[in-house]
Amino acid sequence: MIKNFKKQNVWFVFTPYLWLVLFFFVPLALIFKISISVSEWGMPPYRDLFSLSENGLEINSTLGNYLFIFSDPFYIRSYLNSLSLAFTSTVLCLIIGYPIAFYVAKSKTSIRNILLIMLIIPFWSSFLLRVYAWKVLLQGSGIINSILIHIGLISEPISMLHNHYAVILGVVYTYLPFMILPLYGYLVKFDLNLIDASNDLGAKPLNTFVKVILPLSLPGIVAGSMLVFIPVVGEYIIPEMLGGSDKLYFGKIIWDEFFVNRDWPIASALAMSGIVILVFPIIIFQLMYAKYNFKNE
């Protein structure tokens, strides 16, 4: 720590501090406030929490918006759909990404660097355009249907877009690099001699994997899973582009509630519940995981 950090340097702490209070904390407090407000016609479309009238100070707060959300299976289902989408695609990314990261990390240095560049290219390229690419591929007249017809698997184009399988495919495809890169980061530091040692001592390959490789790459698995799970929970673009009406997701519900129904209190209550249901578990997990790591060190 630097002692005597000059008093005039307090702006070093306070510039970002104030910025985050103003543009991150206050907006969150504001949606909390709106989420317990009563909606009404007008601009803004909710009643002030406190108002002065002839009866004195009136408090117009309500838990009605929350009760409304949690009494409607429509909203609860959208939370569950988002959680299950995030979980399924994280597991799929892990299953697909792990072998790729492992073999890239195990390649010779010269090949490894080229493969690494090839992993980074999709990572840096536009997210939206990569989702769009699947929209093009999965069209009724698209290339996948043409191939399937050509090899005689199907006779008519089948509709592959606008269902939740297309959403899972799109999510796995766009988030795969987020899983592979942290995994690679841990696997590349991994001493290959440990595998030989384990084999020499008579362990079967599966045993070597479960008892040696897997525990040592656990931080990479956790980091990669976080990078996939967290953004997918609130994902809006992929369900909008590739999904249909068979499953609705949390992100789209908030979007529609705000832009289509213009119901600010409900949209805010959805967002607040989203933070509690979807985000808090992640923060708790991270704290527990940090503690676990700390103990093991």
Added chain:
Amino acid sequence: MNKLFFKIFTLTIGFSFLYFPILTLIAYSFNDNKRVMVWKGFSLRWYKELFQNEQILEAFYTSIKIASLSATFATIMGVMIGFSLTRISKIPARPFFIFLSSSPLVMPEIILGLSLLLFFISSNHIIGFPSSKGQLTVLISHITFSVAFVAVIIQSRLSSYDKNIEEAAQDLGTIPNMIFWKVTAPVILPAILSGWLLAFTLSLDDLVVASFTTGPGANTLPIVVFSKVRLGLSPEVNALSAIIMLIVILAAISIYLINRSNIKK
């Protein structure tokens, strides 16, 4: 032999999955047909139309402007946060500061966008600022979520390097705020650069937060592209994808070559 086969098989399948959609898109960008998926012949028609499409060109310019400004401000504040958290002991309500600087990382962008929009509307009602939604509000929002990412990068770099260098500088009588400029900043320069680059791409790629906080005259490239492809396909967007891929590939190759020559030295 069996092992080698399995390795090549896995890598081939894996990389085909990553590249097949992108390459198909690039191939079809040369298709001389308004119906995207029906091949009619080779042409550069869509590239020509793309470069005459003022809406896309203007959005591209707006995006680059917002992204570079946002990355610069986010990097400056990210460095401040990283430095404060690892080097300054007396921060008022330190846990709150840590909470503020790390929770944008786990906040779904849709909630972030919604809260910022409601904030801008209310603050416009109360103090008249911002006077309207536009490039400024998008910029503020992008800075806000990028700061956290830069701070993480800087923090991990600062906590992994030897603090003794700074203490040595202090013992040798360097003025405390010169320590930052002469000792700390040069050591973390690579982290600063990668933080800037990350913040730049985050801003360039963002659709959700920008859609909430944008206003007249502030359509970023993702907003324009999304409005074109939300309901259907657009051959111009295919051409745009091909160009963006080309830029990314060239950038990646040049970073690779620079790294290689650095390692050789």
